[in-house]
Amino acid sequence: MLLITVLCLAGLAPGLATVWLVRRRSSWLLAVLAGVAVTVALPFLLLTSLVLFPPLGIAVGLAAALAALRAYDRGRIWSATVWAGVTALAVSCARWWR
Template identity: 55%
Template sequence: MLYLALAVAGLIPGAATVWLVRRRHGWITAVLAGAAVVVALPVTTVSALAVLLVYFPMLAVALSLAAVAAALHDYDSGRVWVATGWAAAAVALLSLAGWRAL
């Protein structure tokens, strides 16, 4: 049910774009514009998160510490690939912090 809610929430901006653009430019242009909005939504969300973590480095450090704790737990549990992903996330978060907060 949560996946359905997330899918609907991700498609609403695209549907709104199609609805607003179709009157002036036709259905083909409206559908292409709506698809572009839906595809660009994750990119803009990740970009906004990266900017947030650059401007608030203590948040990035706190999230990296949580990622390190998750990585250590997964290494102890034997899930090496998941733990390596958490470790990579911790390194990425610390690089966004720029080591200024340490």
């Protein structure tokens, strides 16, 4: 559970840094909007990189498959199912380009 919290905070860090940097020169509204835009753009950039660089998609898919197998072995069905979904998404992004 701690790892998920750390990953979520790492995903929010670029948006928070953007808010902090933009706030120094502009209003709070513009800073918050810029921070939200950066935070929302991260998943899009990840999927785009998986599509444009298929070996990365295959590597992420293999790593997620291993994580899914490990989670299934430990009896964590929901997290294993999420990892299996990540595997399918990453491999399908890698295969979409061809």
